Amino acid sequence: xxxxxxxxxxxxxxxxxxxxxxxxxxxxxxxxxxxxxxxxxxxxxxxxxxxxxxxxxxxxxxxxxxxxxxxxxxxxxxxxxxxxxxxxxxxxxxxxxxxxxxxxxxxxxxxxxxxxxxxxxxxxxxxxxxxxxxxxxxxxxxxxxxxxxxxxxxxxxxxxxxxxxxxxxxxxxxxxxxxxxxxxxxxxxxxxxxxxxxxxxxxxxxxxxxxxxxxxxxxxxxxxxxxxxxxxxxxxxxxxxxxxxxxxxxxxxxxxxxxxxxxxxxxxxxxxxxxxxxxx
Numbered sequence: 095x096x097x098x099x100x101x102x103x104x105x106x107x108x109x110x111x112x113x114x115x116x117x118x119x120x121x122x123x124x125x126x127x128x129x130x131x132x133x134x135x136x137x138x139x140x141x142x143x144x145x146x147x148x149x150x151x152x153x154x155x156x157x158x159x160x161x162x163x164x165x166x167x168x169x170x171x172x173x174x175x176x177x178x179x180x181x182x183x184x185x186x187x188x189x190x191x192x193x194x195x196x197x198x199x200x201x202x203x204x205x206x207x208x209x210x211x212x213x214x215x216x217x218x219x220x221x222x223x224x225x226x227x228x229x230x231x232x233x234x235x236x237x238x239x240x241x242x243x244x245x246x247x248x249x250x251x252x253x254x255x256x257x258x259x260x261x262x263x264x265x266x267x268x269x270x271x272x273x274x275x276x277x278x279x280x281x282x283x284x285x286x287x288x289x290x291x292x293x294x295x296x297x298x299x300x301x302x303x304x305x306x307x308x309x310x311x312x313x314x315x316x317x318x319x320x321x322x323x324x325x326x327x328x329x330x331x332x333x334x335x336x337x338x339x340x341x342x343x344x345x346x347x348x349x350x351x352x353x354x355x356x357x358x359x360x361x362x363x364x365x366x367x368x369x370x371x372x373x374x
Contacts, residue, residue: 098276098277099148099149099187099207099208099231100231100279100310100312100349100350102310102349104148104367105344105348105349105350105351105363105364105366105367106148106149106310106312106349106350106351107146107147107148107149107350107351107353107356107359107360107363108147108148108149108150108151108189108312108314108350108351108352108353109139109142109145109147109149109150109151109353109354109356109359110151110153110316110352110353110354111124111135111138111139111142111150111151111152111153111176112124112152112153112156113125113130113135113152113153113154113172113173113176114153114154114155114156114164114172124138124176125172128171130172130175130176132175132176132179135176135179135180136179136180136183136184139180139183139184139186140183140184141356142186142356143184143185143186145356145357145360146356146357146360147186147356147360148186148187149186149187149188149189149208150180150184150186150187150188150189151189151190151191151208151210151352152173152176152177152180152188152189152190152191152201152206153173153190153191153192153210154168154169154170154171154172154173154191154192154197155169155191155192155193156241157191157193157212157241157286158241159241159244159245159285159319160241160242160245161241161242162242163240163242166194166196166197169192169194169197170196170197170200170201173190173192173197173200173201173204174200174201174204177190177201177204177205177206178204178205180205181204181205187207187208187231188205188206188207188208189206189207189208189209189210189231189233190202190206190208190209190210191210191212192209192210192211192221193211193212193213193217193218193221194217194218194221195218195220195221195223195224198211198221198224198225199224199228202224202225202228202230206230207230207231208230208231208232208233209221209224209225209230209231209232209233210233210235210281211232211233211234211235212235212237212241212281212283212286213235213237213240214234214235214236214237214260214261214264215232215234215264215267215268215271216237216264217240219267219271222267222268222271222272222273223271223272225268225271225273226268226271226272226273226274227272229274229277230277231277231278231279232268232273232277232278232279233279233280233281233312234261234264234265234268234278234279234280234281235280235281235282235283235286236257236260236261236264236280236281236282236283236286237283237286237287238260238287239287241286244286244287245287248287248288248289248292249289250288250289250292253288253291253292253295253296254295254296254299254302254303257282257283257296257303258303258306258307261280261282261303261307262306262307264280265278265280265307265309278309279309279310279311279312279349279350280303280304280307280309280310280311280312281311281312281313281314281352282296282300282303282311282313283296284296284297284313284314284315284318284320285314285315285318285319285320288320290320290323290324293315293318293320294320296313297313297315297339297342297343297346297348298342298343298346299346299347300313300343300344300346300347300348301346301347301348302347303347304347304348304349305347310349310350311347311348311349311350312348312349312350312351312352313340313343313348313350313351313352314351314352314353315336315339315340315343315351316332316336316340316351316352316353316354316355316359317329317330317332317333317336317354318332321335321336321339322335333354333355333358334358336353336354336355336358336359336362337355337358337359337361337362338362340353340359340362340363340366341362341363341365341366341369342366343366344362344363344365344366344367344370345366345367345369345370345373346370347370348366351363
């Protein structure tokens with residue numbers, strides 16, 4: 095029997111491939127206007143595969159703070175050719191980073207096997223039924239509001255308890271829609287409507303969240319603004335800080351990390367997992 099994609103027996107490393115002109119870190123790298131550089135995408139995907147990625151996550155809509163919604167047809171036009179090319183060129187499972195049911199359906203037909211919804215199924219509840227219908231994996235993220243509004247004065251009284259409760263509600267909705275319970279992963283939404291102290295608390299308590307919800311936990315601190323606030327580094331200088339945050343999150347119990355620099359992420363995961371295993 096094939097091992098689960100997000101096995102709790104390893105730290106799953108998810109490589110980020112943004113098919114967008116405006117993502118905060120690598121927007122415009124593969125997509126400029128209506129043109130997609132498929133050769134460059136495949137080359138980067140193969141590099142990530144060689145570096146040790148377990149999953150490739152393709153997104154056609156930026157979800158950076160302040161980002162505006164992209165129409166579903168544009169998102170589909172960006173991601174479907176990439177997923178079709180990657181499904182032929184790569185051996186890794188493919189994920190689609192989307193909040194929209196129409197995009198999820200098209201992406202799954204094009205070769206994706208995972209849907210990564212930063213809204214936790216709240217933006218477009220029909221997405222959950224499509225995931226169930228296709229027998230796909232589902233990553234449920236935590237997000238209040240939308241990317242356009244999420245950083246407008248976010249407030250938590252008990253960030254761990256509130257995020258756990260809201261993710262539990264997302265899990266319940268997904269399971270009620272027919273998603274296989276063993277194929278659900280939760281993501282606390284680092285940088286998605288969170289203050290600095292919220293991001294730190296969620297990373298430092300990733301294991302607690304996984305125990306509370308009984309699901310693998312994926313964290314995505316890669317190159318995000320809270321790291322720049324801590325270090326003073328520009329977005330293109332944050333891979334060292336990202337690796338540190340990933341290692342600590344894995345030590346704290348995270349089951350998966352989502353990163354731009356896969357090689358550094360793989361090394362960080364090894365260190366975090368080794369220290370977790372050595373903890374008395």
